[in-house]
Amino acid sequence: MDLSPVWLTLKLAAITTLILLLIGLPVAWWLSKKRSIFKIVIEAIITMPLVLPPSVLGFYLLLAFSPQRGFGKWLSEVFNVQFVFSFQGLVLASVIYSMPFMISPVKSAFQQLPLSLSQASYTLGKTQWQTFWHVLLPNIKPSLLTAVVLTFAHTLGEFGVVLMIGGNIPGVTRVASIAVYDSVEQMDYASANNYSLILFAITFVMVISVFIYNKYQVKSPLE
Amino acid sequence: MIIVDIEKKLKTYTGLQVLRIKKEFTQGSITRVTGPSGAGKTTFIKMIAGLITPDKGSIITNETWFDSSRSINLTPQQRRTGFVFQDYALFPNMTVKQHLEYATNDMQWIDRLLKIGRLDTFTNHKPGHLSGGQQQRLAILRALAIKPKLLLMDEPFSALDIKTKAALITDLQKLFKELNATIIIVSHNPQELDGISNDEIDLQ
Numbered sequence: 001m002d003l004s005p006v007w008l009t010l011k012l013a014a015i016t017t018l019i020l021l022l023i024g025l026p027v028a029w030w031l032s033k034k035r036s037i038f039k040i041v042i043e044a045i046i047t048m049p050l051v052l053p054p055s056v057l058g059f060y061l062l063l064a065f066s067p068q069r070g071f072g073k074w075l076s077e078v079f080n081v082q083f084v085f086s087f088q089g090l091v092l093a094s095v096i097y098s099m100p101f102m103i104s105p106v107k108s109a110f111q112q113l114p115l116s117l118s119q120a121s122y123t124l125g126k127t128q129w130q131t132f133w134h135v136l137l138p139n140i141k142p143s144l145l146t147a148v149v150l151t152f153a154h155t156l157g158e159f160g161v162v163l164m165i166g167g168n169i170p171g172v173t174r175v176a177s178i179a180v181y182d183s184v185e186q187m188d189y190a191s192a193n194n195y196s197l198i199l200f201a202i203t204f205v206m207v208i209s210v211f212i213y214n215k216y217q218v219k220s221p222l223e
Numbered sequence: 224m225i226i227v228d229i230e231k232k233l234k235t236y237t238g239l240q241v242l243r244i245k246k247e248f249t250q251g252s253i254t255r256v257t258g259p260s261g262a263g264k265t266t267f268i269k270m271i272a273g274l275i276t277p278d279k280g281s282i283i284t285n286e287t288w289f290d291s292s293r294s295i296n297l298t299p300q301q302r303r304t305g306f307v308f309q310d311y312a313l314f315p316n317m318t319v320k321q322h323l324e325y326a327t328n329d330m331q332w333i334d335r336l337l338k339i340g341r342l343d344t345f346t347n348h349k350p351g352h353l354s355g356g357q358q359q360r361l362a363i364l365r366a367l368a369i370k371p372k373l374l375l376m377d378e379p380f381s382a383l384d385i386k387t388k389a390a391l392i393t394d395l396q397k398l399f400k401e402l403n404a405t406i407i408i409v410s411h412n413p414q415e416l417d418g419i420s421n422d423e424i425d426l427q
Contacts (some may be wrong), residue, residue: 116312119274122299123306124369125327134325138316 003192004171005179009199012087012162012175016094020151023095024102025144029132031103032110047104051099054213058164059143061093065165067204085167090175093161101150110136142214149210153203224250225373225405229280229289233263244264246424250372251408253399255416258426265309265408267426268375268402271407272306273299282310290328305404311362313350313397320346323414326368335365339394340389355382360391369396374399376408380415390421 031043065072065083075081083089113136121131137144159177162200166173167205168182183192233240242263248254256264269275271282279291287405288297319342326341330357337343340360350358359382368375380388396419399406400418410416 059229105419114310114312116308117301117314119269119272119310120306120312120314120365122274123302123304124365125300125303126325127300135314135316139314139399 001084001191002170002179005174005176005195006198008087008171008174009156010202012090012094013152016098016155017148017152019091019095020102021148024099024106024147024151025128025137028103028106029136031107043107047100049108050100054097054158054160055164058093058161061089061096061161061165065089065092075203084165085169087166087172087200090162090166090173093165094155094158097161098151098154099157101154102147105143105147105150108138109140115141124212146210146214149206153206156199178182224248224282224284225237225271226281228269229277231263231270231275231277232362233261233266235261240349242426244426248405248422250405251400251403252422252423253254253408253416254380254424255413255420256407256409256424256426257411257413260411262426264426267410267424268306268377268409270405271302271373272304272375273302274306285401300374303367303369303371305366305369305374307362307366307374307376309330309377309381309409311357311358313361313365315350318347318349319353322361322365323368327363327370332370333368336367339398340364340391356384356387359383360387363395367402367404370402372402372404374404374406376406378409380410381412 015017027046031039048108062084064070065075066203067073067076067082067084072083075083081088083092117135117139118131121135122128126134157177158175159181162173163178163181166175166178168178174182176199180192180195183189183195226246227248229243229244231242233242240263244267246254246395258264266275270277273288273296276296277289277291277352280289281287281291282289285295287293287295288302289295290384314325317325319337320333322416324334326331334335334343337346340346340363342357342360345353345357348357350361359379363376363379383391408416
């Protein structure tokens, strides 16, 4: 069995989770503070991938980054970067598609912390950054872990978006979910079963681990 | 000397109510703030600390902390008031000692505070493993750790038994004198601070 789709999937999920951790934490913190119409709009956009058919998102990403036109052409000509049918395209699509799984639980956790924790830190002379790092972040650890695992597991299972923007190039964009589909198309049920079992096992172990770690108090990404 | 002349609209069950306070606090004084629930006691001390912004007025110490007419509004970090929160606002991830180390690097001062608060045998305990009274004492010690010139306390003794309270207050009074700090204490119990406070504001 060719294991490259599995490795590619794990690599994609790891990179996506890392990027989303870096982007998601400050965005979730910002969203958790005082509400405004602007923030509600931003949050709605971030949440859209939860309800939007993945093929729709993939279609628009394909159009936006097509090297034949507009922004995609400019990226290709100026920076020699191509997002369509490439691994970096998969990363970009995955970051957008999995964003609500990182941001929603973390934002919810920040909101549940009493405001007085930050205020106490400020009266001790600490900056917003010191407060975030030493007080807020350590106290949302269980939710952060949930967000990381959900993001990773969700990226493992992507299909529509990655197929639209990445296609099915072995070793480059052929991730495990696409390998399952491709094997079924070729009536190779044994390979399809192997890929499916590996994905099932990895995601199950991850989700059950986080449930046990958080003592059954894992929050839904929609909370 | 702290001169406060501020105004803030408060939302109450009966509609909007305006909180107006004009008061001078002499350095080293201990002032008790009393009043019924919802009168704005907590809002008042949070406005002094810079955690809530008054609608208008001024707060002047040896520098101007707030002046609506000149758009001056120092941050809580710049004001550095010691603040004891009613809900203690302890950091669940930190031990007793880490709370104080987060506030100051002065280890001798930390050791002294721990002894005064009778928490020197609980230094490695996190708030979740402390009693209500111990948590309240830790909140007071943390506020004192920065050696504030102005200490604002919101119901700081409500969870302490009479004996512990009396002992703690005696020790705290010595510290207040040593720091020459101005103290403003919110209390719903008028008798609680008898013989300690030398001034009073009644918010009605």
